[in-house]
Structure formats: structure tokens, C-alpha cells
Amino acid sequence: MQNRGFPSEGPSYDGLLALHPSPEADNHQHITVNDTQEDDGGLDDSGLPRSHAEPKGKDLPELPHDILSLIFWHACQPVLSARSEYGPRWERTFYPLWLGKISRSWRETAWASSELWEIIVLRINFKKIGIQTDLLREWFGRAKGRLLDVYIEEPHRAHKLIIPLIRDTRSRVELLDLISQHSEQFQRIDLHLPFHLYQYFADSTSTRPTSEGPAYPLLRYASLNFREKEEVPEIPELGFKEAPFLCTLSLSSFRMRPNGLSFCPTKQITRLVLDSCRNLILKNLLSDFPRLNELTLTKCKFSHSRPILGGIVHNHLRILNVEFTMQVFAVPRSHVMSNSLPGLESISICVAEPLRSVDTQHIPPFLEHSRSILTCLTLEFLITAELEYQLIEFLSLPAISSLRELHIREYSIHGNLLRHLLGAGLGRTFFDVLHPDEDPNYLPHLEIIEYEGLLAVHAIDFIEPLIVRSRIRTRSDDPPSYEDSKNLGISEGVATLRKATIKADQYSEVASFSIAEYTDPHYVWEIIQLMEEGALRLLNMDGSLWE
Structure with a gap:
């Protein structure tokens, strides 16, 4: 796909x-x-x-x-x-x-x-499930044994508002049986079903004769999504241990079993996505998935049944993505930070509240504890004018200086426009400190910067530090080692900024910007040239280019 x-x-x-x-x-x-x-x-x-x-x-x-x-x-x-x-x-x-x-x-x-x-x-579709079964049978025939990507969904209104008749249940079983008969062709499955329908897949694999071989011999990607919001059931066991090539697992709105994800080939999975799941114990997840390369935790709730006694060292995890609501943000932070991830290169943090200094204070000690060299950081949070200096202070820390890529997004970019009046969005100060003359040790290895959200500036010249960085030709090609990053008193040179993207409306309630504001035609020409080369992108929120 x-x-x-x-x-x-x-x-x-x-x-x-x-x-x-x-x-x-x-x-x-x-x-x-x-x-x-x-x-x-x-x-x-x-x-x-x-x-x-x-x-x-x-x-x-x-x-x-x-x-x-x-x-x-x-x-x-x-x-x-x-x-x-x-x-x-x-x-x-x-x-x-x-x-x-x-x-x-x-x-x-x-x-x-x-x-x-x-x-x-x-x-x-309850009304046409018989027709769907007939059509699906022909679809399988036309595929002629090829590997299949399969997406199955029962719309929420169908199983929430309609009590299916016995004949409807039988029809659904017939449809799901037809699908499970071709499980040996699946390379990807994405299921969005009420919980009781998962049992049909579990039964089909548990009753499969051993002479027919594993149920999912070619499966590489599996996504299970529970649809009800009133309850969070335990993860269904679908026999994924019979999926010798499964490397990506995504679970949504489930409770962890006491034995975790033992029904999966956890030793081989490299990418794990957990969305709105409960009873998580991160230490157990990391120990159960020794080859995990990427972990995404979205609005998950961690178990309090027993205290975490120290963390573990996980050498393979390179990408960590976390998103938390305001209510649960403080809890999982301690779960994450107690572990050591020396191979970590990229962190993405999304939180529906201001990124307060008390939150960012946990990240540098965690990186130092892990002895990891961070090269990519994504922050999505509520941006207010008073927190701009705290963000700058955080990005000035030695543990963050190895960044090559920085992505910042305003959490409420789809919210109401009155946030302009509340001082929302990055201001002039944030961009000014990016000028190499301000502090050559401030993000010296930065090559890519992206900002998406509101702008609390009033003139186009806020982009000048980005243009100056893009002119630099003497650069430090490699981020420092862990030992070098502890002592950055003398800069080895600022890297060339290869790509800068600003995604914010050119014309808003409080400000408007135009490249024509510059009186020097050579400067205007340089900006246009950078935009044509893709080194500088100025976009409105709808994706259109600035004029």
C-alpha cells in the first residue's frame, strides 16, 4: 500500500x-x-x-x-x-x-x-452482508493467491444501536469465516470491530489443523481497534504467535492482559503502537520486546498495581513517540524516564497543555542517564508567550545541542482564532536566538526546522536568522559524541540550515506578512531563490504558498 x-x-x-x-x-x-x-x-x-x-x-x-x-x-x-x-x-x-x-x-x-x-x-453492512460475502468471494478469486492487505470495519452505529438478529449473526460468521480462510495470504490486517467479533478470528486459528501450517505465515502488520468507548476489554488472543514475520503491531482501546502480549511473537516485533490502552507497565513492555525500534504511546494509562523498581536498558529503541492528555501526563513521564535508552535518536512529545519547564526538566536528565544522542525532536503543545523563554532555555541545554531536526507544532492550531489575542504562537524572540551571532552553541547542528501554528510576530524579518543559517558553508557535519556533548564551551561551527518550514497564515486577525516588505531587491531575490530550492517554505495553514 x-x-x-x-x-x-x-x-x-x-x-x-x-x-x-x-x-x-x-x-x-x-x-x-x-x-x-x-x-x-x-x-x-x-x-x-x-x-x-x-x-x-x-x-x-x-x-x-x-x-x-x-x-x-x-x-x-x-x-x-x-x-x-x-x-x-x-x-x-x-x-x-x-x-x-x-x-x-x-x-x-x-x-x-x-x-x-x-x-x-x-x-x-447488516442489510447487505449476504451480497458482500458473495462479492468478497469473487474478489479473493481475482487476487489469484497474491499477498493481501485487509481492512475490516463494522461501523459503530451498526453494533451500538442495532441488536442483530440470529440470522445476521450467522451471516457475519459466514463472512468472517470466508476471510479467515485466506489468512495465509495476509501481509497486513487492520480490524475495527466490536469485541465479540474478534473471537471468530481467534476460534478460526485455534481450530486450524496443524497440517495446514501457521495461520498467518506472511503477516507483517497487524492493527486491532476496539470501538466501544464505555468499556475497555482485554486484548483478544488471535494466535499471532503463528505469524513468524510480524514486525508491526498496533492496538487501540484495550486493557493489557496480566501476561502482557504473550499471544504475539514479541521477540521479533520492531514497531509497537498503543493508543488509549490501559494497565501498561513500560518496563515490562521494553523487556518483552527486545528488538523494538519504535514505540508510540498515545493517551495510555499506566498500571499502579505495583511500584516500578528501577528501569531496564533497552539498546534497540531509536524512536519514542508519546502523547498524553492533561490528566495523565504526570504519571507516564516517570515510567518513561526511569528506563535507559542509549540508542534513542528521536523523541516526539504531544501534550494538550503548555509544555511547562517542570515537564522539560525531565528530558535532559533522561538523555544523560541513557547516554543517548538525540538528533530529532518533535514538540506539540499549547504555546503561550510567557512559555517562549522556557522553550528557549530548554533548547539551550547541552543534552539537546545534538539536534539535527526540530519540529514544533501548536496543539490548538485547529482551535479558535481568539488564541491570537491571548498571545498564542511563537514570537520574535524564539527566531532571534537562532541567529548564529546570538549564541553559536545554540542548536549548532540544526539542519531542519519546522514550525506549524500561530505566529506572534508583526513583520516578515523574523525569518532573517533562518536565512543567515542557510548561507553558512562552514559546518560541523556530525553531531558530537556523548562525551563531547557534555562540554560545548567552544563551538566547532554552526551547521548549514538545509530546510526551514513555517506553516502559519500569512494574513491573520493581528498581523500580515509580505516578502515585499524588504526594500533591498537582492534580499528579496535571495528569499525567492531559497523558496524555489525548497530550503525555505512559507505556507498558509491550508498548504498554499505565501504571496
């Missing part, structure tokens, strides 16, 4: 699936995207899809089949939608079976291109 962006809400069932696979049929039946919505507009009185005449359209250009298949494949790739209340969702902007509605030659090519059917996005 390609990199995913953020499109709009998708249909209830992904794309079109023909009931009859034969491309020669003169009266080919189709189900359109709207046919699977709640209005039933595409079904006749018997609940079957209405017939459509043979699609008429232009024939395909004379290109090799593999080239046409590649074009079709790119057109139908799903993307990951913006985070909804149910978590990220897979969406398409174009659907495989739309190709079959253009002309017979398009359909013949699409039906014969097995790579077009590698990705299955299923949103269970």
Missing part, C-alpha cells in the same frame, strides 16, 4: 464488485458505491443489484498489459483518512470495479490484473 494522505469520508463498502466475473456477459450486473449505502437505491425489490446494460466507452490505448495494470493499480490505491473518532480509516478515491463500467476492454484488463485486487476494504 502506498503512502496515505487524508481524504474525506468513504463509502460503506469499498468499491464495486461484479456478481458475475465473466467479462463477456452482455448484461453484466454491478454494485456501485451508492448501492451499498443505507438508501438501497441500487437494489430491486428482491434485494439484488439492478442490472445495467453493457458499459459503453472508449477502448484502452495500445499499451502493454503490465503498463495498464500498473496505471490501474495506482489509480485504486487507498489512503489513510484523517483521524476520526474511530481512528484512522482506509479510503479510496477510485474503485477497481469502476474500471469495469467504462468498457469491455477496460473490464477485461482489470479483471485479469490480479495486483488490482490485493487490497480489500470491507465495511460490514
Whole structure:
């Protein structure tokens, strides 16, 4: 699956699936995207899809089949939608079976291109689950044994507001059984289901004959998401121990079992994402996942059942991402900081409150305790004018001086614009201290800086320190070793700033900026040249360029 962006809400069932696979049929039946919505507009009185005449359209250009298949494949790739209340969702902007509605030659090519059917996005619909099962069976057939990426979702309203009849339950079991029969083809699964439906997957793997081999022999990525907000169940056991290549595991809204994640091949997993999970003991997680390279903790709650007696040393973790609400921020901080992560290179911290000095004070001692050299730091928090100096002081510490990349985002950038009046956003002082003449030991290795949020400045010249840093040609290519970072009394040179991005509205309620404010045409030309080279990017919040 390609990199995913953020499109709009998708249909209830992904794309079109023909009931009859034969491309020669003169009266080919189709189900359109709207046919699977709640209005039933595409079904006749018997609940079957209405017939459509043979699609008429232009024939395909004379290109090799593999080239046409590649074009079709790119057109139908799903993307990951913006985070909804149910978590990220897979969406398409174009659907495989739309190709079959253009002309017979398009359909013949699409039906014969097995790579077009590698990705299955299923949103269970109670009213049409029988049709979905039939269509899914044909979809598996067209995939011709290829590796599959599978996304399954039962919309929240379906299992929250509707009590399914017995026949509906049987229909869902039949559908899930069909899916589990092809588990040996899965390389990625993403499940967004009510808890009781996970049991069907667990049962299918537990009853699988050993003669058939492991249930998930090719699975590399698994994401399990529980949908109810009123309860947080224990993580279901899906037999992932039979997934010898599983390297990424993502869990959302579950409670940890007393034995942790023993149902998974924890010794081989390199990326772990936990979102809104409870009863975590970080020390146990780190010890259970010795090869973990990246750990993401989002709004998780840590266990208080027993005290943490010291931490552990984890040599492989390089990336740590943490997001906490205001209520639980203070608790997990101590859990994280008590461990030693000497290989740590990147930290991302997101918190729905100001990043107070009492919070940032824990990070440098943690880095020193871990003897780690931090090269990338991402901070997302509520920015206020009075905290700007505390942020500068934090970034001035020797333990932070090794940074190559700095990303700062204002937490409430999607909130109300009245925060302008409250002094929200970075001000002139933050940018002025980046000038190498101010302090050559302030972030001397910085090569990439990005800020997204409100600006508490009143003139375009706030970018001058960034331009000066981009001119530097004498640089220190490598960040210091741990021992060197303890004594930075003399700068070895400031690195060239390769990329600076400011994402803030050019015209706002309190200020406006224009490159034309500079009276020196050579300076204006230099700014334009940096923007053309991509070294300087000035963007509005909607992504458009500044004028």
C-alpha cells in the first residue's frame, strides 16, 4: 500500500464488485458505491443489484498489459483518512470495479490484473452482508493467491444501536469465516470491530489443523481497534504467535492482559503502537520486546498495581513517540524516564497543555542517564508567550545541542482564532536566538526546522536568522559524541540550515506578512531563490504558498 494522505469520508463498502466475473456477459450486473449505502437505491425489490446494460466507452490505448495494470493499480490505491473518532480509516478515491463500467476492454484488463485486487476494504453492512460475502468471494478469486492487505470495519452505529438478529449473526460468521480462510495470504490486517467479533478470528486459528501450517505465515502488520468507548476489554488472543514475520503491531482501546502480549511473537516485533490502552507497565513492555525500534504511546494509562523498581536498558529503541492528555501526563513521564535508552535518536512529545519547564526538566536528565544522542525532536503543545523563554532555555541545554531536526507544532492550531489575542504562537524572540551571532552553541547542528501554528510576530524579518543559517558553508557535519556533548564551551561551527518550514497564515486577525516588505531587491531575490530550492517554505495553514 502506498503512502496515505487524508481524504474525506468513504463509502460503506469499498468499491464495486461484479456478481458475475465473466467479462463477456452482455448484461453484466454491478454494485456501485451508492448501492451499498443505507438508501438501497441500487437494489430491486428482491434485494439484488439492478442490472445495467453493457458499459459503453472508449477502448484502452495500445499499451502493454503490465503498463495498464500498473496505471490501474495506482489509480485504486487507498489512503489513510484523517483521524476520526474511530481512528484512522482506509479510503479510496477510485474503485477497481469502476474500471469495469467504462468498457469491455477496460473490464477485461482489470479483471485479469490480479495486483488490482490485493487490497480489500470491507465495511460490514447488516442489510447487505449476504451480497458482500458473495462479492468478497469473487474478489479473493481475482487476487489469484497474491499477498493481501485487509481492512475490516463494522461501523459503530451498526453494533451500538442495532441488536442483530440470529440470522445476521450467522451471516457475519459466514463472512468472517470466508476471510479467515485466506489468512495465509495476509501481509497486513487492520480490524475495527466490536469485541465479540474478534473471537471468530481467534476460534478460526485455534481450530486450524496443524497440517495446514501457521495461520498467518506472511503477516507483517497487524492493527486491532476496539470501538466501544464505555468499556475497555482485554486484548483478544488471535494466535499471532503463528505469524513468524510480524514486525508491526498496533492496538487501540484495550486493557493489557496480566501476561502482557504473550499471544504475539514479541521477540521479533520492531514497531509497537498503543493508543488509549490501559494497565501498561513500560518496563515490562521494553523487556518483552527486545528488538523494538519504535514505540508510540498515545493517551495510555499506566498500571499502579505495583511500584516500578528501577528501569531496564533497552539498546534497540531509536524512536519514542508519546502523547498524553492533561490528566495523565504526570504519571507516564516517570515510567518513561526511569528506563535507559542509549540508542534513542528521536523523541516526539504531544501534550494538550503548555509544555511547562517542570515537564522539560525531565528530558535532559533522561538523555544523560541513557547516554543517548538525540538528533530529532518533535514538540506539540499549547504555546503561550510567557512559555517562549522556557522553550528557549530548554533548547539551550547541552543534552539537546545534538539536534539535527526540530519540529514544533501548536496543539490548538485547529482551535479558535481568539488564541491570537491571548498571545498564542511563537514570537520574535524564539527566531532571534537562532541567529548564529546570538549564541553559536545554540542548536549548532540544526539542519531542519519546522514550525506549524500561530505566529506572534508583526513583520516578515523574523525569518532573517533562518536565512543567515542557510548561507553558512562552514559546518560541523556530525553531531558530537556523548562525551563531547557534555562540554560545548567552544563551538566547532554552526551547521548549514538545509530546510526551514513555517506553516502559519500569512494574513491573520493581528498581523500580515509580505516578502515585499524588504526594500533591498537582492534580499528579496535571495528569499525567492531559497523558496524555489525548497530550503525555505512559507505556507498558509491550508498548504498554499505565501504571496
